[in-house]
Amino acid sequence: MKARNLGYESHAWRxxxxxxxxxxxxxxLIAVNLGTAVSAxxxxxxxxxxxxxxxxxxxxxxxxxxxDQVVAADSSNVDNLLGVVVNADGSxxxxxxxxxxxxxxxTSGTLQLLASDINGxxxxxxxxxxxxxxxxxxxxxxxxxxxxxxxGDLDSTNGSKQPYTDKTGVKKFVIIGQIPVQVSVSYFFKxxxxxxxxxxxxxMANALAGRSVSTLPILISAGIFIVTxxxxxxxxxxxxxxxIISVGRNPMSQSAIYRDIIQLSALVMxxxxxxxxxxxxVLTRM
Numbered sequence: 606m607k608a609r610n611l612g613y614e615s616h617a618w619r620x621x622x623x624x625x626x627x628x629x630x631x632x633x634l635i636a637v638n639l640g641t642a643v644s645a646x647x648x649x650x651x652x653x654x655x656x657x658x659x660x661x662x663x664x665x666x667x668x669x670x671x672x673d674q675v676v677a678a679d680s681s682n683v684d685n686l687l688g689v690v691v692n693a694d695g696s697x698x699x700x701x702x703x704x705x706x707x708x709x710x711x712t713s714g715t716l717q718l719l720a721s722d723i724n725g726x727x728x729x730x731x732x733x734x735x736x737x738x739x740x741x742x743x744x745x746x747x748x749x750x751x752x753x754x755x756x757g758d759l760d761s762t763n764g765s766k767q768p769y770t771d772k773t774g775v776k777k778f779v780i781i782g783q784i785p786v787q788v789s790v791s792y793f794f795k796x797x798x799x800x801x802x803x804x805x806x807x808x809m810a811n812a813l814a815g816r817s818v819s820t821l822p823i824l825i826s827a828g829i830f831i832v833t834x835x836x837x838x839x840x841x842x843x844x845x846x847x848x849i850i851s852v853g854r855n856p857m858s859q860s861a862i863y864r865d866i867i868q869l870s871a872l873v874m875x876x877x878x879x880x881x882x883x884x885x886x887v888l889t890r891m
Contacts, residue, residue: 648714648788650691652707659708662719662783663690663740664752675708677739678752686735686750686790688712711788718742718752718786720759723769723779727759732793733786738769741781745793753788814888822891826884833880837873844869 653675659665664678666685678686693709720727723736724743732751736743745751757763764782771777802810802823810818810826848862 648691648711648716650693650709650711652693653687653710654706655708656706657739659690659740660719661690661692662717664688664718664735664742665690665708665710665740666735675710678735679739680735680737683735683750686752688790689716689718689752689786689788690740691716712790713788715756715785716788717783718788719781720755720764720784720786721767721769721779721781722759722764723777727755727784729755729757731755734793737771738779738781742786746795748792748794750790751793752790753786756785756787759784810888813885816889818888819891822887825891826887829880829883829887833876837876840869840873840876 653665653673655665655675657675657677659675659677665675665687666678666682667687668674668676669682669685675687676682688710690708691711718733719740720733720742721736721738722743723738723741724746727733727744731754732745733742733753733755734745734749734751735741742752744755759780759782761780763784764780766778767781769777769779802820806823806827807818810823814822844866848866851862
């Protein structure tokens with residue numbers, strides 16, 4: 606009788622452990638599937654009315670003066686950036702509106718976005734803003750409103766060359782494709798480049814040239830300015846010194862001294878003019 610009880614207890618023990626491991630496997634499988642489902646759906650979207658034909662991944666901006674209408678984003682309406690066109694079926698939550706001409710827009714999450722290399726190659730970590738091409742993004746290189754941060758590179762492997770005509774009428778070819786972007790509309794402030802040139806001198810050079818001037822032309826211009834200044838100071842010093850000595854030796858030679866001063870002054874002005882012209886040419890042509 607005691608042997609039978611021991612056999613029953615052993616069988617019950619094994620049966621209990623089997624059920625425990627089976628339950629643990631089911632819980633693990635459910636958790637993995639649930640995690641996969643949640644990771645595949647990472648955004649909330651909302652419907653907006655539109656009159657534009659917007660493809661998936663297009664960047665959109667709010668239409669001026671409205672809060673429920675969107676248009677394809679470009680450089681002219683970049684300050685109204687809103688989000689990216691998505692598929693409503695992939696949303697955790699979708700807020701819809703009545704009407705036929707509407708687009709599903711997501712304003713956050715990691716989304717596939719249309720981008721181009723019109724402003725340079727896009728690498729992971731680059732800020733993305735609206736480009737001159739409607740609905741297509743580009744790398745931000747100046748202070749501007751951005752749609753988000755690139756989570757991948759854009760190159761010929763995930764994009765294709767498309768013709769593009771710029772504002773001057775020149776036809777170019779740019780790579781356009783989809784890249785993942787962590788969407789979060791914000792304002793991008795470009796950090797100033799590290800340079801040896803003081804900001805006051807840099808601003809003066811930019812104002813004189815009418816554009817942003819690199820470091821090398823400014824250094825060359827500074828060298829020309831220093832040489833011109835040394836030459837002019839040397840001439841003025843020699844002129845004053847020789848005049849004082851001449852007057853001391855012969856007080857009657859004032860007319861000759863005045864004539865020499867006028868001639869040397871003209872020479873100084875010519876040297877200054879040549880220096881200024883040289884500096885201007887260096888800043889504007891290099």
